[in-house]
Amino acid sequence: GSLIPGDTLDLDLEQILGILEAVWRRGDKMLERALYAHADSVTKRFCGGAVYYRGLVEFSNVCQNDCSYCGIRNHQKDVWRYTMPEEEVVEVAKWALENGIRNIMLQSGELHTEQRLEYLERVVRAIRQETVAQDLAMRAERAKSGGAEASHASGGPVEGQLADEELGVVVSLSVGELPIDHYERLFRAGARRYLIRIETSNPDLYAALHPPPLSWEHRVECLRNLKKVGYMLGTGVMVGLPGQTLRDLAGDVLFFKEIKADMIGMGPFITQDGTPATEKWTSLYPNADKTAHMQAMFDLTTAMNALVRITMGNVNISATTALQAVIPTGREIALERGANVVMPILTPTKYRESYQLYEGKPCITDTAVQCRRCLDMRLNSVGKISAAGVWGDPASFLHP
Ligand code: 5AD
Secondary structure (H helix, E strand, O other): OOOOOOOOOOOOHHHHHHHHHHHHHOOOHHHHHHHHHHHHHHHHHHHOOEEEEOEEEEEEOOOOOOOOOOOOOOOOOOOOOOEOOHHHHHHHHHHHHHOOOOEEEEEEOOOOOHHHHHHHHHHHHHHHHHHHHHHHHHHHHHHHOOHHHHHHHHOOOOHHHOOOOOOOOEEEEEOOOOOHHHHHHHHHHOEEEEEOOOEOOOHHHHHHHOOOOOOHHHHHHHHHHHHHHOOEEEEEEEEOOOOOOHHHHHHHHHHHHHOOOOEEEEEEOOOOOOOHHHHHHHHHOOOOOHHHHHHHHHHHHHHHHHHHHHHHOOOEEEEOHHHHHHOOOHHHHHHOOOOOEEOOEOOOHHHHOOOOOOOOOOOOOOOHHHHHHHHHHHHHHOOOEEOOOOOOOOHHHHOO
């Protein structure tokens, strides 16, 4: 039948697999173009040309897990381990609000101690309290200095549509697998979104990459618990893991739908010296042309973004930093292939080189100001604008 721009489609596993195979073989440029154009039409239907910013604060690289691909896993050597002081995290959140970023993602390695939980509760509470107060003060100031004109100058195009409850900075967490009562405590402290990638929807592949006590089943349980508690749920996968198949990737797209994810982030697997997954990758493909391989993984990742956009419609999809590690304009390209979110890194510069999950992670020597400005320009280059001043919820979550 004929396809109307903006229509979502119910694709099954074989259909998704067929499209991924075509992208992989690189024989069918027409199909690729149609896939990306249609994904972009669905993005425009739900998000217009607006792109949401989420400020990423990598507040600690201490980790008790040993995920075989990760540059900050517990047994990775020569990593200086840090945890940012609480006040410093709160300061970054306040800086974000002043700069029109109303959404902060606090990310770290996994540490399941009572101490860490209390640290997080205090940080989340402080961010909420202080940025709400700061927001009210900013609004009062703006009203005093003359209404609409001033508000237009400092806000974004959609500033006027702010709902009353969208005060301050909304806090998202990406701190791993915790018992449900910890998720509840963090929710009560004020966190409202939670990101935890399933990494792969194939339980066997998951087991090959994550030594016990990690298990695929437990991770799925965490995703379900987060939904139960009331978080907006983010998940995602890596593309090109050693041993991963196109069929696995097709399954990932259906998994996101099944788990009812509100946010999706996907990036290519990138090697990192000293990790078991990289050793395995190198032994599986000793003669690989790495540049060509990464280009293919880039295309597969953006095809996955496009497929998620087309099958799920109104979700937030992140143009991830790992895409930029492969192609300098990778994030912009992703924004034209289904993605509608970018995450400027706001981590203070002195910590960045110690949060090296993979080789060539960009922006390691940049400051938050530079990351913010750089992304503004990048959006501009593909005709998009940042929806400054809003929380940026997908309507699927606001109106379930
Ligand atoms: N390559 C790409 N992505 C990686 N991540 C961790 N290590 C790597 C790597 N080597 C991703 C994982 C994790 C997220 C924070 O970073 O998917 O969930």
